[in-house]
Amino acid sequence: MNSSSISMVEKPPKSATLFVLKVSIVAALGGLLFGYDTAVIAGAIGYLQVKFNLSPAMVGWAASSAIWGCIVGAMFAGYLSDRIGRKKMLIITAFLFAASAIGSAIPNSLTQFFIARFIGGLGVGAASMLSPLYISEIAPSRIRGTLVSLYQLAIVVGINLVYFINMRIAVQNPESWNVEYGWRYMLGSETIPAVIFMALLFLVPESPRWLVKNKREKEAFTILEKVNGPEKARQVLDEIKEALSMESGTVRELFKPGFRIALVVGVVLALFSQITGINAIIYYAPEIFKSVGFATDSAFSQTIFIGVVNTLFTFVALWLIDKAGRKSLLLWGVSGMILCLFAVGICFHFQxxxxxxxxxxxLGFIACFATSLGPVPWVIISEIFPTKTRGVAMSFCTVILxxxxxxxxxxTPVLLENIGGAFTFWVFMVNAIILLIFTYKMIPETKQRTLEEIELSWKH
Incomplete structure (x- = not known):
């Protein structure tokens, strides 16, 4: 048995596991803010429409304003994190979340609102690649999948939390008060978790792999010792140094034969995690549920119900991802999504x-997604790239997402209008079939392997 195999079975002290768990939970709060920020608009948009007398087109513009910020934030976060560090960039995202929450709660015009939401989107886009990146670089290989998946769990918790807060604000006050003030409280409530996130980030260390890359080995070793225990820390440090010595650190490296495949894997996972229909189902599920007579009196209760299913099966993914493996979860989960999408199409087709x-x-589709295509792409994308260019590569994949x-x-609205519900969901099903074949043929299993072992595997 070689040294890398031995490292798989060695277990660090409980204090080391507790330390890395605490650090990962703090970093995963970026996911909670991600979910909170993107979902808070669901409760506020109706009141905003009345307050500012918005046309349908302007409603869409107001609702999507943060998404455009997400694209820009994801685009630059990787480059900046490679330059100034993962921790500093996470602190900047927390500041952006807080600034957006305050700015979104006090606007007197739609333009002011758009600017504030765009700033929040910058934070969401940056956090969407920084949090899993940071966790993957500090977590030991044996539980890295579970710890990175905490990020997806945090997103789901953030969505559920803000739906509950929105509901409490909406149902306890009259319509006129909500039109004038309620939406401001909904959007402004994000300030509290944003400030907590920022404060806690000052208590966590920098990524040890980023520190080694920047010639700060002593600091890196101290952190690795806390994470892995003293016996394993030196070995991991040597592996990091060896891997870094073989990296060019240029973006061109990502397009060389080995890493080119890694980039394709990252891009396909990022894109297909969205175009297999999860957001279409979540966005339009309330109307579908009304059509079958479920909770017609409250859109808020419907979204909470969806969130509960999503949350429960995200826990299933956390339990399995380091046991069954990333590829196995994708194969089984995407297969389940295909069957459910086919069945949803049948229901529409035959009314x-x-x-x-x-x-x-x-709900079966949501459960299958939550156990596979929800958390797994974040894990794999955070694992498969070389350290020197991991930030830039993850940025690129996240922009595609x-x-x-x-x-x-x-x-989705265009498809529903022009080809109907059945064929819309069958389009998503075809996309899922493409992803299933790609997963089987192209995606490697990365469980229980260090980031350096994964990096070397692309070169062979």
Whole structure:
């Protein structure tokens, strides 16, 4: 048995596991702010429409203002994190979240609101690649999948939390008060978790791999010792140094034969995590649920119900991702998504919308997504790139992901209008089939392997 195999079974002290868990939870709060910021608009947009007398087109503009910020934030976060460090960039994202929350709560015009939401989008886009990146670079290989998946869990928790807060604000006050003030409280409530996130970030260390890359080995070793225990820390440090010595550190390296495949894997996972229909189902599920007679009196209760299913099955993913593996979860989860999308299409095609089956298949799709295509792409994308260019590569993949969000948000209403519900969901099904084949053929299993071992595997 070689040294790398031995390292797989060695377990660091409990204090080391507790330390890395605490650090990962703090970093994952970026996901909570991600979910909070992107979902808070759902409760506020109706009141904003009345307050500013918005046309349907302007409603869409106001709702999507943060998404455009996400694309820009993801585009530059990787480059900046490679330059100034992962921790500093995470602190900047926390500041952007807080500034956006305050700015979104006090505007007197739609332009002011758009600017504030765009600033929040910068934070969401940056956090969407920085949090999993940071966790992957500090976590030990044996539990890295679980710890990075905490980020996806935090997104789901953030969405559920803000739906609950929105509901409490909306139902406890009259319509006129909500039009004037309620939406301001909804959007401004994000200030509290943003400030908590910022304060906690000052207590966590910098990424040890970023420190080694910047010739700060003593600091890196101290952190690795806390994470892995003293026996393993030196070995991991030597592996990092060896891997860095073989990297050019240029973007061109990502297009060389080995890493070119890694880049394709990252891009395909990022894009197909969106164009297989998750956002279409979440955005339009309330109307679908009304059509089958479920919770017609409250859109808020419907979204909370969806969130509960999403949350429960995200825990399943956390339990399995370092046991069953990333590839296995993708194969089984995407297969389940394909079956559910086919069944949803059948329900629409034959108009089986007055019974429980449509609801069952929609929730089945959400459950399959939550155990696979929700957390796994974040994990794999954070693992497969070389240290010197990991930030830039993850930025590129995350930008593609957000472009996928824009495409699916814009195209779903068009598809529903022109080809109907059945064929819309069958389009998503075809995309899922493409992803399933790609996963089987192209995606390697990365569980229980150090980042350096994964990096070397692309070169062989």
């Amino acid at each position: 089986f919308t007055d019974g429980p089956w449509l609801l069952i298949f929609i 957000w472009i996928g969000v824009v495409l699916i948000t814009q195209m």
